[in-house]
Every structure is written in C-alpha cells, then in structure tokens.
Amino acid sequence: MSSVPGNMAEGRGFYRALVFRRQAILVGIVAALFLSTCADLALGPARYSLGEVFAALFTPDAVDVQARVILWEIRMPVALMALTVGASLAVAGAQMQTILSNPLASPFTLGISAGASFGAALALAFGVVLVPAAVDYVIPINAFVMAMLTSFLIHTLSMRRGVTIETIVLLGIAMVFVFNSLMALIQFFADQQAVSAVVFWTMGSLTKATWTKLWISTGVLALVLPLLARHGWALTAMRLGDAKAESMGVNPKALRLEVLVLVSVLAAIAVCFVGTIGFIGLVGPHVARILVGEDQRFFLPGAALCGALLLSVGSVLSKMILPGTIIPIGIVTSLVGIPFFLYLILNKKSSTW
Amino acid sequence: MVGLQLDRLTARYGSEEILREVTTPRFPGGQVVGLLGPNAAGKSTLFRRIFGLLKGGGAVCVDGAESSRPIVYMPQDTGANAALTVYESVLLARMQGRRLKVSDEDLDRVDATLAELGISEIAKRELGNLSGGQRQMVGAAQALVQQPEILLLDEPTAALDLNRQIGFLALLKRIARDRGMLILVALHDLGHALRFTDQAMLLQSGRLVDCGPTASVITSDTLWRVYGVKARIEPCSRGVPQLIVEMPD
Ligand SMILES: Nc1ncnc2c1ncn2[C@@H]1O[C@H](COP(=O)(O)OP(=O)(O)OP(=O)(O)O)[C@@H](O)[C@H]1O
Numbered sequence: 338m339s340s341v342p343g344n345m346a347e348g349r350g351f352y353r354a355l356v357f358r359r360q361a362i363l364v365g366i367v368a369a370l371f372l373s374t375c376a377d378l379a380l381g382p383a384r385y386s387l388g389e390v391f392a393a394l395f396t397p398d399a400v401d402v403q404a405r406v407i408l409w410e411i412r413m414p415v416a417l418m419a420l421t422v423g424a425s426l427a428v429a430g431a432q433m434q435t436i437l438s439n440p441l442a443s444p445f446t447l448g449i450s451a452g453a454s455f456g457a458a459l460a461l462a463f464g465v466v467l468v469p470a471a472v473d474y475v476i477p478i479n480a481f482v483m484a485m486l487t488s489f490l491i492h493t494l495s496m497r498r499g500v501t502i503e504t505i506v507l508l509g510i511a512m513v514f515v516f517n518s519l520m521a522l523i524q525f526f527a528d529q530q531a532v533s534a535v536v537f538w539t540m541g542s543l544t545k546a547t548w549t550k551l552w553i554s555t556g557v558l559a560l561v562l563p564l565l566a567r568h569g570w571a572l573t574a575m576r577l578g579d580a581k582a583e584s585m586g587v588n589p590k591a592l593r594l595e596v597l598v599l600v601s602v603l604a605a606i607a608v609c610f611v612g613t614i615g616f617i618g619l620v621g622p623h624v625a626r627i628l629v630g631e632d633q634r635f636f637l638p639g640a641a642l643c644g645a646l647l648l649s650v651g652s653v654l655s656k657m658i659l660p661g662t663i664i665p666i667g668i669v670t671s672l673v674g675i676p677f678f679l680y681l682i683l684n685k686k687s688s689t690w
Numbered sequence: 691m692v693g694l695q696l697d698r699l700t701a702r703y704g705s706e707e708i709l710r711e712v713t714t715p716r717f718p719g720g721q722v723v724g725l726l727g728p729n730a731a732g733k734s735t736l737f738r739r740i741f742g743l744l745k746g747g748g749a750v751c752v753d754g755a756e757s758s759r760p761i762v763y764m765p766q767d768t769g770a771n772a773a774l775t776v777y778e779s780v781l782l783a784r785m786q787g788r789r790l791k792v793s794d795e796d797l798d799r800v801d802a803t804l805a806e807l808g809i810s811e812i813a814k815r816e817l818g819n820l821s822g823g824q825r826q827m828v829g830a831a832q833a834l835v836q837q838p839e840i841l842l843l844d845e846p847t848a849a850l851d852l853n854r855q856i857g858f859l860a861l862l863k864r865i866a867r868d869r870g871m872l873i874l875v876a877l878h879d880l881g882h883a884l885r886f887t888d889q890a891m892l893l894q895s896g897r898l899v900d901c902g903p904t905a906s907v908i909t910s911d912t913l914w915r916v917y918g919v920k921a922r923i924e925p926c927s928r929g930v931p932q933l934i935v936e937m938p939d
Pocket residue numbers: 703708727728729730731732733734735736766
C-alpha cells in the first residue's frame with residue numbers, strides 16, 4: 338500500500354523477499370526431487386538412460402514392454418515409496434520437534450521405530466500375529482500395531498499431572514531401550530534364519546514396496562498434511578514456548594496431543610512398510626529449518642520435501658555404492674547423511690534451540 | 691469505550707490459594723493501571739486469571755468491547771529461540787486463528803507496530819540472536835500487533851535500559867489515551883508507576899491491599915507495610931512526586 342512511509346515499507350519489503358526466497362527454495366527442492374526420482378528409476382540391474390526414463394514416463398506406449406514393466410511395475414513403486422516415506426518421517430519428526438521443543442525428537446527417539454521393529458520381529462521370529470491379515474501384510478500390521486501401542490503408551494503417560502515435555506522425550510528414549518532389549522531377547526531365542534530376517538528388516542529397505550503399500554502410505558500422508566497445515570500458525574507459535582503460545586490464544590496441551598496422534602500414525606505407517614530408517618525423521622526437519630525457517634507455511638512443506646529428497650537420494654546412492662548390490666537404505670542414509678548433517682549444524686549462523 | 695472490572699476473583703495452584711477475592715472498581719479505557727506488589731504477590735497469576743488461562747471463582751467483567759477477543763496478554767519474558775525472524779514472530783502473533791494467507795493489511799499492522807516501538811531496524815534479525823531487552827520489545831510488539839482493547843503487560847520494562855523504559859511507558863500512556871485502550875502493567879519500579887500510571891493496584895500475598903489513583907496507593911505507609919521499606923514520597927522541584935528510599939541501618 339502506498340500510504341505507508343518509506344522506512345515502514347522496508348520491513349514488508351524484507352518480508353516479501355524472504356517469502357519469495359523460501360518459495361524459490363521449495364521449488365528448487367521439487368526440481369531436485371524430480372531429477373533424483375528419475376535417477377532412481379534409471380538405476381538397477383538393468384540400466385536405462387535418463388532419456389529412456391523420460392520416454393517411459395511421458396510416452397509409455399512408445400517404449401518396449403520390458404522397459405515399461407521394469408520402470409513402471411518394479412521400480413516406480415520403490416522410487417515413489419522413497420518420496421512418501423521420506424516425507425512422512427520428516428514431517429513426523431518436524432512436528433515432534435515443534436510440539437516437544439526438542440531438537441532430538443523424532444519417530445526414532447520417541448520409540449515408534451523401535452516399537453515397529455519389535456512388532457515385525459515378533460512375526461518374523463515366532464510367527465506371532467497381532468491382528469489376523471493377509472500374509473503380505475502380517476509383518477507391516479504387526480509393526481504398525483506395536484508402533485501405535487508405543488505412542489499410545491507415551492500419550493497416556495504424558496497426560497498424567499506434572500509430566501513435562503522433557504519427560505515425554507525421556508519416556509520415548511526409555512521405550513527405545515526397552516524395545517532394544519526385547520529385540521536382543523528375540524534374537525537370542527530365535528533360529529539363525531529368523532535372526533537374519535529380523536536384522537534385515539531393521540536395516541530398512543524400500544524394496545518391499547508395492548503399489549498397494551504406496552497408495553496406503555501416500556493416502557495417510559495426504560490426509561495428515563492438511564490436518565497439520567490447519568494448525569500452521571498455532572504450531573509455529575508453539576516454538577515460542579507454551580507461555581507465549583497460550584498468550585496468543587493457542588491451547589498447547591490440546592494441540593500437542595492432537596499433533597502427537599497424527600504424526601504417530603504417519604510415522605508408524607511409514608516405518609511399518611520399510612523398516613527402521615531413523616535418520617530421516619531427525620535430519621529432514623533440521624535441513625528444512627535451516628533452508629526455510631520455522632514458519633509452518635514453509636516449514637511443513639519444506640520438511641516433507643527435504644525428507645523425500647534425502648530418502649530418494651539415499652535410494653540412488655544405495656544402488657551406486659556397490660554396483661549390482663542394493664545396500665539397505667537405512668544404512669546408506671545414515672552413513673552418507675551424517676557428514677552432511679554435521680556440516681549443516683556446525684555451520685549455521687543462528688542459535689535456534 | 692471498553693471497561694474492566696474484577697469481582698471477587700480467586701485462583702489456585704493445586705490446593706494453594708494464590709488469589710483471594712480480588713475486587714476492583716471499573717477501570718475505563720484510556721488509562722494505564724499499574725499492578726504493583728512484591729515478588730510472588732500474585733501479579734502474574736492475576737493476569738493469567740484475567741486472560742482466562744487459569745480458572746477460578748469470581749468474574750472478569752468486560753464491558754463496551756468491540757471485538758470478540760478484546761484482552762491481549764504479554765507474559766513475563768520466555769526467552770525461547772526459534773528459526774524465525776523478528777518480523778515473522780510479530781506477524782505470527784497477529785495471524786493466530788486466521789487463515790494461512792497473509793494480507794497487505796496484516797503486513798501494514800506489523801510494520802506500523804515495529805515502527806511505533808522503534809524496533810524496525812531489528813525486523814530482519816533472528817529471535818535467537820537478540821539481546822534481553824530486544825526480546826522484551828519484540829514481546830510488546832507481539833501483544834500490540836493484536837490490536838487489543840485491554841492489554842495486560844507483565845513486567846514489560848524489566849530488561850529495558852533507562853531510555854527504553856521511559857520511552858516505552860510514555861508510549862503506553864499515549865497509546866492508551868489515543869486509542870481508548872485500557873492497559874494493565876505489572877511494574878516493580880514504583881517511581882515509574884508514580885510517573886506513568888493513572889491508577890494502581892497493590893497486591894500482597896494474593897490480596898488487593900489498595901487500589902486507586904497511583905499517588906494515593908503508593909505512600910510511606912503502604913511501602914512500609916507491603917514492601918518493608920522505609921521511604922518518603924516528596925514532590926521534586928517541578929512538583930512531580932518522587933520516591934525517596936531510606937537505607938536500612
Ligand atoms: N505454576 C505454578 N504452580 C504452582 N505455584 C505457582 C505457579 N506459578 C506461580 N505460583 C505461585 O503463585 C504465587 C504467585 O506467583 P506469581 O507468579 O503470580 O507472582 P508475581 O507477583 O508475578 O511475582 P514476580 O514479581 O516475581 O513476577 C507464588 O507463590 C508462586 O510460587
């Protein structure tokens with residue numbers, strides 16, 4: 338508006354530029370995501386050029402049947418699963434960090450991943466089925482049920498009087514240790530073959546992806562994202578502390594519970610299909626925070642996109658490191674991602690926590 | 691114009707009664723009312739009770755308000771860090787309960803508020819890099835940007851330098867007058883209270899000891915009874931009442 342004197346309009350000019358820069362960064366990540374997904378599709382036992390991938394993507398009828406089947410039926414669900422799972426884990430981590438005011442909060446540190454592993458291990462080692470289901474889904478459902486039970490337990494405990502947000506994080510870490518011991522116990526009693534199955538599951542792998550699993554996890558993500566976005570301003574205010582948020586009309590307790598439920602489902606769905614990929618849920622949000630700040634209008638999509646990109650790049654690298662072998666994605670993301678993460682947090686200019 | 695009256699207000703934390711039947715006359719808009727009292731007297735608690743963060747007995751009677759949420763509250767400094775610039779953190783306070791889309795009018799309000807408080811130049815800084823006083827000014831901006839009719843400020847000058855304290859309190863007085871706003875401000879500096887507030891409420895152990903025009907509340911007698919401090923109130927050469935404290939032996 339022209340009625341504003343020059344010195345006052347300056348703040349707004351700065352803000353507009355800030356918003357523009359953030360939008361540009363988000364668009365940039367989307368572009369990077371597209372490239373990384375194409376690379377993910379191109380790589381594998383049979384290699385395709387990017388040109389062939391584009392052709393199969395945009396004019397599927399023009400490429401030969403074999404390429405079409407490999408790209409669309411085999412690799413596409415895996416490549417897209419990387420995006421969905423990465424986005425889900427990072428969004429879950431971002432909101433856990435936000436509502437718990439803790440940079441260490443993530444699906445992994447709150448015990449959700451560990452719970453999922455335990456559920457999966459019960460099925461893999463002893464054939465324990467928590468909810469009867471089709472063979473293909475016994476393990477994911479076991480994992481999902483245990484993950485949700487874990488977060489339910491944390492919710493219940495956190496509603497007791499006098500439980501602070503620090504206590505919630507400590508409860509989560511206690512859960513991780515409990516499940517780690519239980520996992521060790523299972524591995525101690527299970528036979529050799531079962532043990533390797535359990536170990537492989539906990540390493541995390543995208544190769545279990547199918548179109549159905551992809552649709553389920555994408556559907557949940559698509560449901561949860563708008564529910565979180567609805568609380569955009571309130572969630573941003575949570576980062577100023579409960580007292581400040583309350584003074585702005587936010588009800589921190591109610592918001593914390595609602596968001597914890599939403600992101601628990603999100604994380605549990607992601608983890609139950611692909612196994613433990615601990616790193617993304619912790620680091621995705623931190624990368625997004627450094628790139629686009631913590632205004633949820635940018636932070637939420639930013640975290641989703643960063644998580645998706647990290648996992649997609651991880652998937653590409655997992656096929657490139659040892660040609661002919663797909664290294665479990667959980668290992669790759671941690672090994673490759675941690676130096677990158679350290680670089681980021683050691684070089685950032687401002688104190689965020 | 692807006693008005694606020696407290697009627698037998700009580701509040702408790704657990705079984706401990708913190709506010710005991712605080713009743714005041716009606717404070718009209720356009721005034722600055724000082725909330726005074728020693729540490730732990732219940733000043734912050736009273737604000738939280740008025741704002742509705744604490745439940746309890748009695749009633750907070752607001753009349754003549756134009757908006758549905760006339761009361762805005764600025765808590766004692768919280769010192770949280772976040773990857774947000776000052777500008778964003780002030781905008782955030784205005785946008786609560788609104789759509790995700792930011793309008794020109796919203797940006798106008800933020801710019802005007804920052805300019806009014808004289809902190810336009812730190813708009814681009816991140817919250818984590820601010821000094822204590824700057825944080826406090828940002829807190830005030832977050833409250834003012836919400837365009838309150840009744841404003842509750844909890845020790846807004848505690849971290850400010852002398853110049854800023856005076857500038858800020860004078861600004862409050864001006865804003866109250868110009869906008870017909872009622873401002874309740876918790877203060878520890880009784881000299882400032884004498885100079886900048888129209889009325890004062892004096893709290894002690896959750897009870898309202900006295901309430902009325904500031905000069906009638908802050909007297910040698912109440913200072914001794916409530917604070918245990920020997921002091922005189924005397925007009926300076928320009929006739930402004932000054933607080934003169936006698937050193938304890
Ligand atoms: N969350 C709480 N739980 C229990 N007791 C509390 C809580 N907050 C405050 N109190 C108690 O209530 C009493 C009044 O505290 P309050 O914060 O209102 O004092 P105050 O007048 O604002 O003091 P100050 O000048 O130090 O800010 C104190 O005895 C304090 O210990």
